[in-house]
Amino acid sequence: MLRISKLSDYAIVLLSEIAREQGGQGVTARHLAASTHIALPTVVKLLKLLKDHGVLLSIQGRNGGYRLAHRPSDTNLAVIIEAVEGPIALTECMNEELDCQIHHNCNTKAHWVHINAAFRQALSVVNLNDLTRGTMPVRVSWNGDRAPAL
Amino acid sequence: MLRISKLSDYAIVLLSEIAREQGGQGVTARHLAASTHIALPTVVKLLKLLKDHGVLLSIQGRNGGYRLAHRPSDTNLAVIIEAVEGPIALTECMNEELDCQIHHNCNTKAHWVHINAAFRQALSVVNLNDLTRGTMPVRVSWNGDRAPAL
DNA sequence: TAAAATGGGACCAATTCAGTCCTGTATTGG
DNA sequence: CCAATACAGGACTGAATTGGTCCCATTTTA
Numbered sequence: 001m002l003r004i005s006k007l008s009d010y011a012i013v014l015l016s017e018i019a020r021e022q023g024g025q026g027v028t029a030r031h032l033a034a035s036t037h038i039a040l041p042t043v044v045k046l047l048k049l050l051k052d053h054g055v056l057l058s059i060q061g062r063n064g065g066y067r068l069a070h071r072p073s074d075t076n077l078a079v080i081i082e083a084v085e086g087p088i089a090l091t092e093c094m095n096e097e098l099d100c101q102i103h104h105n106c107n108t109k110a111h112w113v114h115i116n117a118a119f120r121q122a123l124s125v126v127n128l129n130d131l132t133r134g135t136m137p138v139r140v141s142w143n144g145d146r147a148p149a150l
Numbered sequence: 151m152l153r154i155s156k157l158s159d160y161a162i163v164l165l166s167e168i169a170r171e172q173g174g175q176g177v178t179a180r181h182l183a184a185s186t187h188i189a190l191p192t193v194v195k196l197l198k199l200l201k202d203h204g205v206l207l208s209i210q211g212r213n214g215g216y217r218l219a220h221r222p223s224d225t226n227l228a229v230i231i232e233a234v235e236g237p238i239a240l241t242e243c244m245n246e247e248l249d250c251q252i253h254h255n256c257n258t259k260a261h262w263v264h265i266n267a268a269f270r271q272a273l274s275v276v277n278l279n280d281l282t283r284g285t286m287p288v289r290v291s292w293n294g295d296r297a298p299a300l
Numbered sequence: 301t302a303a304a305a306t307g308g309g310a311c312c313a314a315t316t317c318a319g320t321c322c323t324g325t326a327t328t329g330g
Numbered sequence: 331c332c333a334a335t336a337c338a339g340g341a342c343t344g345a346a347t348t349g350g351t352c353c354c355a356t357t358t359t360a
Binding site: 002003004005006009012013016077081085086088089090091092108111114115118119121122123126130131 | 152153154155156159162163166227231235236238239240241242258261264265268269271272273276280281
Binding site for chain 4: 155156157189191192195209210211212213214
């Protein structure tokens with residue numbers, strides 16, 4: 001598997017739509033549900049999450065709605081996914097220490113730190129601007145150079 | 151979340167152990183369970199998976215066990231994770247077309263293809279040799295250059 | 301021939317995930 | 331002023347996935 005959750009996927013679609021439509025006023029959850037075909041309760045849930053994590057601003061009351069908290073170019077996939085799923089931590093041992101009982105001579109952690117960073121980097125290069133316009137954001141290059149031994 | 155599954159994590163530990171101990175004979179599941187502190191049934195399950203996907207070779211019968219199918223330097227994290235979790239496909243739309251009903255003007259797919267490739271690349275650079283010796287395998291570099299628009 | 305090993309399933313429990321529902325608060329147009 | 335519209339914040343449920351166990355068959359060899 002190893003999937004981005006559906007919710008994250010939805011969140012990306014929703015934010016793209018907001019970035020696309022955002023005029024002076026905010027965009028309402030109801031409107032987004034209609035234009036993206038995502039069920040309203042799910043849309044509401046996600047928008048709240050994104051607001052709590054500072055990705056969106058909300059306007060309450062009758063003519064309310066949501067607006068991007070930052071410029072589209074500053075809202076990237078890493079931020080969005082972290083808002084919905086929490087911090088990107090590919091392995092258990094990344095987040096807390098937890099004292100991984102399985103294997104004490106575990107020297108894999110240093111590698112995970114790198115992989116984690118590379119992955120987050122790949123995500124953070126793509127922003128809402130890239131998604132609303134049709135631009136390809138990034139060319140990945142990778143040098144296989146070896147860093148000095150630990 | 152966005153975690154590598156525990157099983158993948160275990161698999162990496164098991165393979166590291168096999169790479170470390172592998173002499174002429176194969177290493178038994180029982181022995182691996184003891185040396186890694188992973189429950190035997192789980193070890194058995196994983197070794198079978200890894201064998202089915204060509205990562206390990208098995209020797210049946212009394213003095214049987216498992217051996218690496220390839221050199222440690224040829225067994226990398228991408229291969230291991232794919233053996234345990236299936237193909238690396240960060241989003242639903244990567245694997246099959248499935249005609250993603252949510253959003254028809256979806257131009258995110260091209261981005262996911264890139265992110266997916268970058269992630270797999272990051273995983274494939276780390277191999278069993280790196281894990282058994284304490285070498286840092288990779289220095290990640292990333293150029294933010296923009297490729298031409300789609 | 302019995303013991304030790306893999307082979308191949310089925311199976312269960314627990315967690316996580318996706319999605320819904322309900323009630324409250326803020327704002328504003330009429 | 332009040333009703334309609336929108337967000338706020340939970341609780342809750344059903345489904346799917348995951349982690350883990352168990353059982354029995356087959357292979358090999360001391």
